[in-house]
Amino acid sequence: MTKTTHKIYISSMVSIIVIATIYLAYTGYSYYNTVLEERFYHPKHDWFKPSGAYGHGLGIIGTLMILFGVSIYIARKRYNFLGKFIRLKYLLEFHIFLCTLGPIMVLFHTAFKFGGIVSVAFWSMVAVVLSGVIGRFIYIQIPRTIEGRELSLQEVKSMKTDLSNVLSEKFRLDLPTVQFLIRFTKNNEKDQNKVSLSELKKALKHSNLTKTERGSILKLLKNERTLSRRIGRLQTMQKLFKYWHVAHLPFALVMLIIVIIHVAVTLAFGYKWIF
């Protein structure tokens, strides 16, 4: 997948989520905005209610999305299902897409009735989603191979370029300038001599470099700084990520159990949606 294709892939999934959310919120606004005791008398109660054709449908489709998103991701990650055809990174993004859109649909299925213990399933779902979001943040802090494998500290450190050489040779900068620039990349938050981005830009402006050269240098410096920071946080993040697994999975399991109970009870009492 090229960078552009990936961008389209991501943006289309984001767009679907945003449009779907806006659509669901817009069509059902008047119903969802009605207080609980009055909803039965809403003209479209039979449509929007959780057991209604629409509301129930949202729940079923949303649940199926989540189940599918989870299953396919686990299958790929644990059992290397379709390993040759799709990269874990992209599947994770798809997993995030389905497990974002699914819960949003389930959210509308509940018709925002999540007061009290009635909506434990919902809240556990929220917990799973939030943990997923947090996990995603932690995840990107840990450098990986293109296949998604975590890089060791050594591998990360080797990624660092000999910045001073590149700066002095390629851009023919004098030593004081090179040292000033390298100070920007240092991963020391408490450093009194820390160079801010605005100072960096100012310094580059006063040099005799072209605009293109200035951009390249800025990008190079920024990458270097990010890498330096990641290296500094890597061990903390790796620790956090371990703990995250402990949180994300149980929430998902709780949600699964409750969904099974919920579906079983619903079916037992004869609420079979359109069937």
Place this chain on the structure above:
Amino acid sequence: MLAVPFGYGQISPGDLTNAHSDLEGMSNCTLCHDIGKKVSNSKCLDCHKEIQSLLTNNQGYHASSAVKNKDCFECHSEHHGRKFDMVRFDEKNFDHNLTGYALEGKHEEVDCRKCHMPDNIANSDIRKRKNTFLGLDNECLSCHDDFHQGTLPNDCLSCHNMDAFKPVVNFNHAETDYPLKGEHVNLDCIECHKMTTRNGVQFQEFADIPFSDCKSCHDDPHNNQLAGQCKQCHTETSFSRFVGTGRFNHNVTGFDLNGKHRTVDCFSCHDRSSNPLVVFQDNIDISEDNCVSCHEDQHEGKYGTDCVKCHQETSFLALRDMDFFDHTVTDYPLEGMHLEVDCRECHVERFTTPIDFSACNSCHADYHQGEFMENGINPDCIECHTLEKGFDYSLYTLEQHQTSSFPLEGAHIATPCFACHISEEDDRWTFADLGSSCVDCHLDIHEDFISTSFYPQQDCTACHSNEAWDVVNFDHNLTNWPLDGRHLEIDCRECHFEISENKTLVNQKFTNLDNQCASCHENVHDDVFAIDGVTDCNRCHVTDSWYPKKFNHNSTAFPLEGRHAEISCAACHEITDEDGTKTVLYKLNKLECTDCHLQ
């Protein structure tokens, strides 16, 4: 521990309402829900028996076609929180007709709760409920106070309508037991239906008004001098208008009105008076059988004063059974057959209408139709008939008949009268103009058989006499065939009548009787003696006897000589065959001796 509330959270989709809050809990789901069938109406109705009862009785909103086939939960949802209002409907737009009790008139305007309030609910359980619409009755009195305090039927709408208590537009006084007529129509109700107080509240009397007696409302201006009810003489139109004729029960006065007395105007017996205390107080002590005290005796005392013996009150003309009447007191005492005759046979008009009894035919029609009229005067019946024996018997005698133009002779004397005097044409007695010639009564059987020259004008007496038909006195010598010999002795019929075996006349021959012997007699000789085919009997026979006097054997080819002249004819002419049958042969045609004598 967490699983229980978690699980329950997934089972119950929301809190139950306050009313159902005692059903909250995992173990109670199936109190309302049926496995696989959402919520069943029967489970709702198991608890809500009042609704079940309405459905069973097909009453109320829930039994209406718009609701009956719906599921309970379609209108009454649950799990919408404690404060959820399960029973909510649009009071303003609610179609009350669906409840089976259409709102009309004032009911349309009134606030729901004016009627749907605990005081109007009979059922004590439903009455306790807050804001319920159940439990009302269709009966007016279930909500409204009974102004009439049970004195009138509970069917308020038979008089009142839904618009207002007053006026009572559905009430029609004409449908009551006392329809209003005349002046009563113009009266204000309150004049008769007094406003009083009963049981401490205002009350207007409508029931049990003693309308059958006018005096319950009106004073009696006759001061009780007149018996009976006012309405027999008065109407509601006016007290001064008298309609008592034929209506007043006069029997209460001791003088029963019957017949014509019923319809006659009261004032033809009683004097008119405008004073109610005076009117009908005259002629009040007259006995029923004292007719002459009022009526004039048309018979001038002739039949006494006991009028009712003959007359009835229906009419002076309609008399009672008059069998008792003694006709001898009249100028025409009844005798004989007249005693049995019904009065009305003679007294066609009134009994007192005079009847001309001087002659029978003033009553009786002349059976004889003037046959006995002489010189324009019809003799009266009494000349021949009597009252004792009636018209079937006549005083006319044979002696009188002998003096008539047709005195009876011979067999006519023994002939009964009716043989001649009852006309065959109209089967009635007739006496005059019967005619005196025989053929006026008798049939001329010889017509066309005997020449009229022998009995001119069909005068039977030319041959017959009155004595008997078979005594004939006719000179046969007048004919061209005078009788002689034995012909003089025999009866005419022997030759002239052909009589059948049952002795009826088949044919008669007079002018057409042939004068040949063979036309009457049988030729026993066949053609033995025929000459040229004709056998003339006279050549041998005479009329005295069949012995052939004229026959001379000597003139034959075999004259009798010697012994032949002495022997009997049969010795030669009678031949006996083998069977012993004798045959007479006159012409032997064998003249040789040996033909007869044995050789």
